[in-house]
Amino acid sequence: MTQITIFVFMNLNDFYEKGAQLFLPNLSVDLVIIGYTDSKLKCLLLQLGDKWILPGGYILRTESVDDATLRILQERTGLDDPHFKFLSVFGGKDRKFTEEWRQFFKINNLPFKEDYWTNDRFVTLAYYSLVDFESTTPVIGNLDTAFGWFDLDQLPNMMMDHKEIVLTAKERLKEDVRHEYLSYNLLAEDFTMPQLHQLHQTILGEELDRSRFQKKMLASGMFERLPKLQTDSPGRKPYLYRVKKD
Amino acid sequence: MTQITIFVFMNLNDFYEKGAQLFLPNLSVDLVIIGYTDSKLKCLLLQLGDKWILPGGYILRTESVDDATLRILQERTGLDDPHFKFLSVFGGKDRKFTEEWRQFFKINNLPFKEDYWTNDRFVTLAYYSLVDFESTTPVIGNLDTAFGWFDLDQLPNMMMDHKEIVLTAKERLKEDVRHEYLSYNLLAEDFTMPQLHQLHQTILGEELDRSRFQKKMLASGMFERLPKLQTDSPGRKPYLYRVKKD
DNA sequence: CCAAAAGTGTTATGGCTACACCCATGT
């Protein structure tokens, strides 16, 4: 499969020279893309130089903020219709990447100009997205050297306030999962209650009564029961469930 | 008292010619300032031409988004330490005021240029603020001809998506008041439980059991009881309460 | 048969609902 870059329509030089005409300047979107595997929450990060950053992008003048978020998310994950939710605005007064970019351009022998629009101060709109780890195929950008899924409890050295953004998402997820049924976005289409139960325990970082959890979920009426899952492990076979669509 | 304008440091011409250097372009802050009087929720609006708009402003390059919000709020209300809370991002793809400004400039015989930075597309960060109606002294801007407190159920003709922003705030307030104790920001420092009770009923648009409400509030432990209020109305005198500060 | 895993049931408790009752004060 060919690798797609996020700036499909322009080369890197054009991006720096003409980007300010195409995108809204001083404004960006950052995504906390969260997956779940091996009973752990993972966050998708990209490597830039010796640090890690959140996937993100800029808003085209011709698209709404939501359109931009969806587009960037699709470009980065390969998913058709990913879940996402607004997290917070990060608008610190010295929020700029000048030094990081300068270093990066130097190391990679790229032409650098102090007045590139990307060196200006940025306000970022942070969103979080809950994705099925298995069906997500991360895509790196022009400048990134790698992607990685990091445990939310073991984050690497990150650029600027990006670690703070991830931790905000982690806390927000805890709050949201108590009020809304959104956690299923982290699982495949069909899942069992024990899986959902374990997921909630991981998100909240505490034990939840099995019995109560199951009854509460079923009482919500938003899951439909499917045939039992067949495995070769010992013990009773759990039912599969799926979110009712309507 | 002399009237203060929001752009204390520059004249109108400079604002249009040089504003883009001082402020972050394509980004604004809009405020839904909500007060409570006569058992009704009121929203502070400013008149611009024949329409009404939300008070708002732009973010200085030297200040954080929160600083800007607080500054604008203080300038507009005269309050020292007003409450405010992030509401939502409004980022529609055609969100610009060009025609409105053109008309307004024409009517007022002001020089108008198509390429003023304020004619560009804007993403706005909407905040809502709950203020004590009595101690708020609204201040109009350079271009506004009047201010007004409008009943949330009887909003006037408003510019662009500003009415949608107000209605979003109204709904958000309903949600928030069920989870958090923030409604007291709408009252004076000392208030009675019947007053707080009526306020909640107004916000939620439904009747709430008097008994239950009182017990719930007192059980929260966040209010301290003061001497009874003296009035000349018939009936028992209610206690005054104040939010405990710790 | 036993251990493991999933599903269901039972009792206690705490908060919420709805209403009744009691207290204080002006006319």
Place this chain on the structure above:
DNA sequence: ACATGGGTGTAGCCATAACACTTTTGG
């Protein structure tokens, strides 16, 4: 005295907590 308005009490109900019990399946 009584109307008005504020404060508190109580019985029923429902969701949750804690834990016990039963069912299914592999070894």
